[in-house]
Amino acid sequence: MSELLGVAVLGAGHMGADHVRRLDRVVSGARVAAVADPDAERAKAAVAGMDGVATHTEAEAALDAPGVEAVLIASPGEAHEEALLAAFARGLPVLCEKPMVPGSAGALRVVEAEARLGRRLAQIGFMRRYDAEYRQLKSLLDGGRLGRPLMLHCTHRNVASPPGFTSAMLVESSVSHEIDAARWLLGQELTAVTVLRPRPSAGAPEGLLDPQFVLFETEGGALVDVEVFVNCGFGYEVRCEAVCEAGSARIGDAHTMVVTEAGGSREEVPQDYLVRFADAYDREVQAWVDATRRGRVTGASAWDGYAASAVAEAGVRALETGVRTAVDLAGRPALYDPS
Numbered sequence: 001m002s003e004l005l006g007v008a009v010l011g012a013g014h015m016g017a018d019h020v021r022r023l024d025r026v027v028s029g030a031r032v033a034a035v036a037d038p039d040a041e042r043a044k045a046a047v048a049g050m051d052g053v054a055t056h057t058e059a060e061a062a063l064d065a066p067g068v069e070a071v072l073i074a075s076p077g078e079a080h081e082e083a084l085l086a087a088f089a090r091g092l093p094v095l096c097e098k099p100m101v102p103g104s105a106g107a108l109r110v111v112e113a114e115a116r117l118g119r120r121l122a123q124i125g126f127m128r129r130y131d132a133e134y135r136q137l138k139s140l141l142d143g144g145r146l147g148r149p150l151m152l153h154c155t156h157r158n159v160a161s162p163p164g165f166t167s168a169m170l171v172e173s174s175v176s177h178e179i180d181a182a183r184w185l186l187g188q189e190l191t192a193v194t195v196l197r198p199r200p201s202a203g204a205p206e207g208l209l210d211p212q213f214v215l216f217e218t219e220g221g222a223l224v225d226v227e228v229f230v231n232c233g234f235g236y237e238v239r240c241e242a243v244c245e246a247g248s249a250r251i252g253d254a255h256t257m258v259v260t261e262a263g264g265s266r267e268e269v270p271q272d273y274l275v276r277f278a279d280a281y282d283r284e285v286q287a288w289v290d291a292t293r294r295g296r297v298t299g300a301s302a303w304d305g306y307a308a309s310a311v312a313e314a315g316v317r318a319l320e321t322g323v324r325t326a327v328d329l330a331g332r333p334a335l336y337d338p339s
Ligand SMILES: NC(=O)C1=CN([C@@H]2O[C@H](COP(=O)(O)OP(=O)(O)OC[C@H]3O[C@@H](n4cnc5c(N)ncnc54)[C@H](O)[C@@H]3O)[C@@H](O)[C@H]2O)C=CC1
Pocket: 010, 011, 012, 013, 014, 015, 016, 036, 037, 038, 039, 042, 058, 059, 074, 075, 076, 077, 079, 097, 098, 099, 125, 127, 173, 273
């Protein structure tokens, strides 16, 4: 391994360009070795001002570029399976943005491919596991002071959805974060999903079922509800309240600045995830670089990515049918047994 881990970044859009900046200027121990995006101008713009970073229009060309020792996948979800399998074929450690692969069949192919290798190479970009408030909540729940968790009430609001965002993507893309956070916080699998929807907001694009109310059941008998509203228009709001047998705990209210002027006070609300979860992304990528340099893999695994996709798939079916839908989860390969 070189002194600085050489990373190929696949996808130079919203997240990819931010990860390129992060690898170049924020985290230690890594450097951007190559960037790939079919949009050549986007790739070039992402590395503007950086010395000697080759850009490519083909992902595989970036994986094979000199000095590449690890991969960060930030292309759209549909491109992740091919990229993950190409990284595995080269033995390259990967940090892959969520969703790992939309759809459980493709996600399972990734799990099976990694299990065949017999060692973990992939970490999935569920960055809430690195957010200070989520970590605080996790250690409170694990400590047991509040007793057993009975319910999680979650809110996930975006100011506006990007072009092409579909009703299924509210569950597959947005709620995938709550799916992973709930599995991680509770240490339980989610077993069934029901999706209710109020009248769509007039602020949502024509035809988009937004907002939605998603209810998960867990194997331990807890309930997790999520209000997901991706065109709320007013702010990026992510909250989670855990209701336990002996108390409750809520996170998600701390990310504000209170501005007082001219006899009044106003709380500022973050407008997107790059602001709200900036520290979490930084910690996630730093932890990935550090672990990779030690030859280890930490964070959400390919199995966690698969489980999130399987639960989301049941959620999309529940949205389409209006019927409570059981989650169909494959058996977990021994590679992913808790250590
Ligand atoms: N962790 C988080 O909070 C967030 C994660 N994401 C995830 O990040 C990924 C990218 O999302 P955005 O940056 O918002 O999308 P985007 O649309 O802004 O950027 C995607 C880029 O990938 C490029 N691309 C398309 N096919 C490609 C391929 N085969 N190889 C390499 N590049 C390819 C596109 O030309 C585009 O520049 C998605 O998986 C998304 O779900 C997105 C937003 C927040």
